[in-house]
Amino acid sequence: MTFPKNNIIDNWLEENGDPEIEKLTERNLAISNKVQVILNQRGIKQKEFAAMLNKKPSEVSKWLSGLHNLTLKSIIKMEVALDIDLISIEPVTEYKYVYLGSVKGDGLEEDINNYEENSEYQDAI
Numbered sequence: 001m002t003f004p005k006n007n008i009i010d011n012w013l014e015e016n017g018d019p020e021i022e023k024l025t026e027r028n029l030a031i032s033n034k035v036q037v038i039l040n041q042r043g044i045k046q047k048e049f050a051a052m053l054n055k056k057p058s059e060v061s062k063w064l065s066g067l068h069n070l071t072l073k074s075i076i077k078m079e080v081a082l083d084i085d086l087i088s089i090e091p092v093t094e095y096k097y098v099y100l101g102s103v104k105g106d107g108l109e110e111d112i113n114n115y116e117e118n119s120e121y122q123d124a125i
Contacts, residue, residue: 024069025066028066028067028068028069028070029066031070031075031086031087032063032064032065032066032070033066034086035063035064035078035082035086036064038082038084042082046060046061046064049081052081053077053078053081055077063078075087
Protein backbone atom coordinates (compact mmCIF):
# COMPACT_ATOMS: atom_id res chain seq x y z
CA MET A 1 0.00 0.00 0.00
CA THR A 2 1.50 3.32 -1.05
CA PHE A 3 0.31 6.68 0.19
CA PRO A 4 0.36 9.91 -1.79
CA LYS A 5 3.46 12.04 -1.23
CA ASN A 6 1.63 14.69 0.79
CA ASN A 7 -0.10 12.64 3.45
CA ILE A 8 -0.24 13.35 7.16
CA ILE A 9 1.95 10.39 8.20
CA ASP A 10 4.78 11.13 5.76
CA ASN A 11 4.69 14.81 6.68
CA TRP A 12 4.84 14.03 10.40
CA LEU A 13 7.68 11.54 9.94
CA GLU A 14 9.69 14.04 7.88
CA GLU A 15 9.27 16.69 10.55
CA ASN A 16 9.93 14.48 13.56
CA GLY A 17 12.04 11.66 12.14
CA ASP A 18 11.22 9.13 14.88
CA PRO A 19 12.56 5.73 13.75
CA GLU A 20 10.24 3.86 16.16
CA ILE A 21 7.16 5.55 14.74
CA GLU A 22 8.44 4.97 11.23
CA LYS A 23 8.92 1.25 11.91
CA LEU A 24 5.50 1.02 13.61
CA THR A 25 3.89 2.63 10.59
CA GLU A 26 5.70 0.29 8.20
CA ARG A 27 4.59 -2.78 10.20
CA ASN A 28 0.98 -1.59 10.45
CA LEU A 29 0.93 -1.00 6.68
CA ALA A 30 2.50 -4.41 5.99
CA ILE A 31 0.01 -6.23 8.22
CA SER A 32 -2.96 -4.33 6.81
CA ASN A 33 -1.79 -4.96 3.27
CA LYS A 34 -1.32 -8.69 3.94
CA VAL A 35 -4.83 -8.96 5.39
CA GLN A 36 -6.28 -7.05 2.40
CA VAL A 37 -4.55 -9.41 -0.04
CA ILE A 38 -5.85 -12.49 1.82
CA LEU A 39 -9.38 -11.07 1.96
CA ASN A 40 -9.25 -10.37 -1.80
CA GLN A 41 -7.88 -13.86 -2.55
CA ARG A 42 -10.64 -15.48 -0.50
CA GLY A 43 -13.38 -13.19 -1.77
CA ILE A 44 -14.20 -11.91 1.72
CA LYS A 45 -15.71 -8.42 1.92
CA GLN A 46 -14.70 -6.07 4.75
CA LYS A 47 -18.23 -6.23 6.13
CA GLU A 48 -18.05 -10.04 6.27
CA PHE A 49 -14.60 -9.83 7.86
CA ALA A 50 -15.96 -7.46 10.50
CA ALA A 51 -18.69 -10.00 11.29
CA MET A 52 -16.04 -12.75 11.57
CA LEU A 53 -14.18 -10.57 14.10
CA ASN A 54 -17.37 -9.52 15.89
CA LYS A 55 -16.41 -5.90 15.22
CA LYS A 56 -18.10 -2.94 13.58
CA PRO A 57 -17.26 -2.50 9.89
CA SER A 58 -16.00 1.03 10.60
CA GLU A 59 -13.45 -0.31 13.11
CA VAL A 60 -12.20 -2.97 10.70
CA SER A 61 -11.98 -0.33 7.99
CA LYS A 62 -9.65 1.68 10.28
CA TRP A 63 -7.56 -1.43 10.97
CA LEU A 64 -7.18 -2.14 7.27
CA SER A 65 -6.37 1.46 6.34
CA GLY A 66 -2.85 1.02 7.72
CA LEU A 67 -3.22 4.25 9.68
CA HIS A 68 -4.56 2.64 12.84
CA ASN A 69 -2.23 1.56 15.66
CA LEU A 70 -2.91 -2.18 15.66
CA THR A 71 -2.70 -3.91 19.01
CA LEU A 72 -1.34 -7.40 19.42
CA LYS A 73 -4.84 -8.48 20.45
CA SER A 74 -6.38 -7.15 17.23
CA ILE A 75 -3.64 -8.79 15.15
CA ILE A 76 -4.24 -12.13 16.86
CA LYS A 77 -7.99 -11.73 16.39
CA MET A 78 -7.40 -11.38 12.64
CA GLU A 79 -4.95 -14.31 12.64
CA VAL A 80 -7.50 -16.59 14.32
CA ALA A 81 -10.35 -15.49 12.06
CA LEU A 82 -8.31 -16.08 8.89
CA ASP A 83 -6.27 -19.05 10.20
CA ILE A 84 -2.97 -17.38 9.24
CA ASP A 85 0.14 -15.96 10.87
CA LEU A 86 0.58 -12.24 10.39
CA ILE A 87 3.60 -12.02 12.65
CA SER A 88 6.08 -14.85 12.50
CA ILE A 89 8.43 -15.11 15.46
CA GLU A 90 10.77 -18.04 15.73
CA PRO A 91 11.08 -19.45 19.25
CA VAL A 92 14.46 -19.10 20.87
CA THR A 93 16.13 -22.48 21.00
CA GLU A 94 18.65 -22.84 23.77
CA TYR A 95 19.81 -26.30 22.77
CA LYS A 96 19.74 -28.25 19.57
CA TYR A 97 20.33 -31.97 19.66
CA VAL A 98 22.07 -33.89 16.94
CA TYR A 99 21.77 -37.64 16.65
CA LEU A 100 25.29 -39.02 16.32
CA GLY A 101 24.56 -42.73 16.50
CA SER A 102 23.94 -45.35 19.12
CA VAL A 103 25.95 -46.90 21.93
CA LYS A 104 26.10 -50.72 21.92
CA GLY A 105 27.08 -53.21 24.55
CA ASP A 106 26.88 -53.87 28.24
CA GLY A 107 29.27 -51.09 29.27
CA LEU A 108 26.78 -48.32 28.61
CA GLU A 109 28.06 -46.08 31.43
CA GLU A 110 31.67 -46.44 30.21
CA ASP A 111 30.66 -45.80 26.60
CA ILE A 112 28.77 -42.66 27.60
CA ASN A 113 31.78 -41.33 29.52
CA ASN A 114 34.10 -42.08 26.60
CA TYR A 115 31.68 -40.40 24.24
CA GLU A 116 31.62 -37.17 26.29
CA GLU A 117 35.38 -37.13 26.84
CA ASN A 118 36.36 -37.87 23.25
CA SER A 119 37.24 -34.59 21.48
CA GLU A 120 36.29 -36.08 18.11
CA TYR A 121 32.68 -36.15 19.29
CA GLN A 122 32.87 -32.71 20.92
CA ASP A 123 33.91 -31.15 17.61
CA ALA A 124 30.79 -32.59 16.02
CA ILE A 125 28.49 -31.04 18.63
